[in-house]
Amino acid sequence: MPSLKDIKTQINSVVSTKKIxxxxxxxxxxxxxxxxxxxxxxxxxxSRLEEMLSSLASSAASGEGIIKLLTGTGNDQxxxxxxxxxxxxxxxxxxxxxxxxxxxxxxxxxxxxKNVQLMPVGKKSRDFFNRVMKDQISESFIDLNVSNSxxxxxxxxSNKLQDxxxxxxxxxxxxxxxxxxxxxTQDVTQQQLIPLDVSESSKEVKxxxxxxxAIYDYExxxxxxxxxxxxxxxxxxxxxVLLESDAGEHGARMAAMDNATRNAGEMIxxxxxxxxxxxxxxxxxxLIEIISGAESI
Amino acid sequence: xxxxxxxxxxxxxxxxxDEAGMIIVPGKDGDxxxxxxxxxxMSSLRPGRVMVYGEDKNLLKAFFVSGxxxxxxxxxxxxxxxxxxxxxxxxxxxxxxEIQDLDSEENxxxxxxxxxxxxxxxxxxxxFYEKI
Numbered sequence: 001m002p003s004l005k006d007i008k009t010q011i012n013s014v015v016s017t018k019k020i021x022x023x024x025x026x027x028x029x030x031x032x033x034x035x036x037x038x039x040x041x042x043x044x045x046x047s048r049l050e051e052m053l054s055s056l057a058s059s060a061a062s063g064e065g066i067i068k069l070l071t072g073t074g075n076d077q078x079x080x081x082x083x084x085x086x087x088x089x090x091x092x093x094x095x096x097x098x099x100x101x102x103x104x105x106x107x108x109x110x111x112x113x114k115n116v117q118l119m120p121v122g123k124k125s126r127d128f129f130n131r132v133m134k135d136q137i138s139e140s141f142i143d144l145n146v147s148n149s150x151x152x153x154x155x156x157x158s159n160k161l162q163d164x165x166x167x168x169x170x171x172x173x174x175x176x177x178x179x180x181x182x183x184x185t186q187d188v189t190q191q192q193l194i195p196l197d198v199s200e201s202s203k204e205v206k207x208x209x210x211x212x213x214a215i216y217d218y219e220x221x222x223x224x225x226x227x228x229x230x231x232x233x234x235x236x237x238x239x240x241v242l243l244e245s246d247a248g249e250h251g252a253r254m255a256a257m258d259n260a261t262r263n264a265g266e267m268i269x270x271x272x273x274x275x276x277x278x279x280x281x282x283x284x285x286x287l288i289e290i291i292s293g294a295e296s297i
Numbered sequence: 298x299x300x301x302x303x304x305x306x307x308x309x310x311x312x313x314x315d316e317a318g319m320i321i322v323p324g325k326d327g328d329x330x331x332x333x334x335x336x337x338x339m340s341s342l343r344p345g346r347v348m349v350y351g352e353d354k355n356l357l358k359a360f361f362v363s364g365x366x367x368x369x370x371x372x373x374x375x376x377x378x379x380x381x382x383x384x385x386x387x388x389x390x391x392x393x394x395e396i397q398d399l400d401s402e403e404n405x406x407x408x409x410x411x412x413x414x415x416x417x418x419x420x421x422x423x424x425f426y427e428k429i
Contacts, residue, residue, distance in 0.1 A: 038309070041309060041310035041311065042308060042309060042310070044304070044306050044310075044311045045306045045307065045308050045311075045377060048304070048306060048368075048375055048377060049377055051368075052339065052366065052368055052377070056339075150308075150309055151308045151309060154308075216337045216338065216339050217336060217337060217338045217339070218338075218339050218340070219324050219325060219326055219329075219338060219339070219340035219341070220325050220326050220340075220341070224325075224341065225339060225340070225341050225366065228341050228366070229341075229366065236308060239308055
């Protein structure tokens with residue numbers, strides 16, 4: 001049977017854990033608000049860029065150079081998977097669900113005989129894949145800190161990706177990230193980044209954009225614009241994904257810490273009850289000893 | 298008089314979203330003015346000034362953009378810019394220092410930044426289009 005002191009120490013440690021989780025929840029909540037605002041603010045740009053691209057994309061035939069971002073290399077043998085996780089833990093299943101999904105994706109691609117490379121973003125996925133498939137990691141990015149350094153952090157990733165792509169290191173690039181749905185829900189999503197998947201984003205616009213395209217004037221000309229637009233689109237998509245993942249991380253952490261706080265509360269209640277019962281038992285025992293001692297005299 | 302709706306968007310946020318009487322856009326092949334009812338144009342931009350005028354041609358706002366794209370149709374003008382500064386928030390001394398720092402570097406990125414910084418300085422000093 002534990003002594004009173006043992007229980008007291010245990011209660012104290014749970015109380016201080018609860019304090020920490022409460023504080024972390026508050027911090028996550030305020031960070032969530034900020035990064036959510038950023039994610040919302042970045043939306044107009046990416047949606048308009050998509051509109052522009054979809055009206056241009058239909059006009060592009062196959063070609064060399066930058067156009068390849070749109071049309072692809074013509075192969076699909078080499079894959080580049082970019083899992084986007086957080087740099088820190090303590091956010092529930094946020095990181096592990098990304099790692100699990102990526103792992104599954106890699107395995108199923110390998111089963112089909114494809115070569116797969118990885119480019120993890122975020123400490124948690126880098127560490128995970130460093131353990132399980134180290135030789136397939138071609139590059140990794142940590143401490144990007146998208147909510148402070150903004151667009152530049154996305155540029156780093158995007159430049160590296162395009163560098164590898166134009167050197168023929170891979171044919172297809174897929175992002176795996178947590179899509180921010182609400183503060184408590186994040187959805188693990190796969191998005192094909194290279195070659196650009198226009199069919200999905202522009203299904204509805206396509207009909208009217210076809211005749212709209214006919215009367216657009218291009219300055220300097222269609223190809224030059226497309227050449228500028230495509231790399232930018234890659235960066236913007238990455239930027240959007242980083243922001244979503246950032247907001248999702250804080251949301252997940254908030255939910256996880258909320259749960260932890262509640263559990264700690266329950267634990268404290270249970271322990272306090274146990275403490276009181278034990279104390280009562282000791283008192284009763286002592287009383288019995290005194291009384292029986294007095295009786296025997 | 299009619300107005301045209303104008304959006305100025307940077308990757309980080311929506312900077313300007315309102316009706317305007319006229320906009321002057323620094324297109325790659327030269328500046329062009331956009332009035333309501335402009336024909337459809339898609340253009341990439343060079344570093345320069347975006348000037349926004351009200352209905353009676355008074356200057357509402359002046360921005361510096363470091364590049365990007367513009368899409369114009371008769372009702373709407375959208376500029377997707379890489380980075381945007383409002384002209385009157387720019388400071389000459391800061392830009393001059395930036396130019397000095399970049400001048401000594403040799404790589405391509407620094408050169409690009411240098412030309413943007415020079416354009417910024419030009420934009421700050423020129424007073425074209427301020428009254429039309």
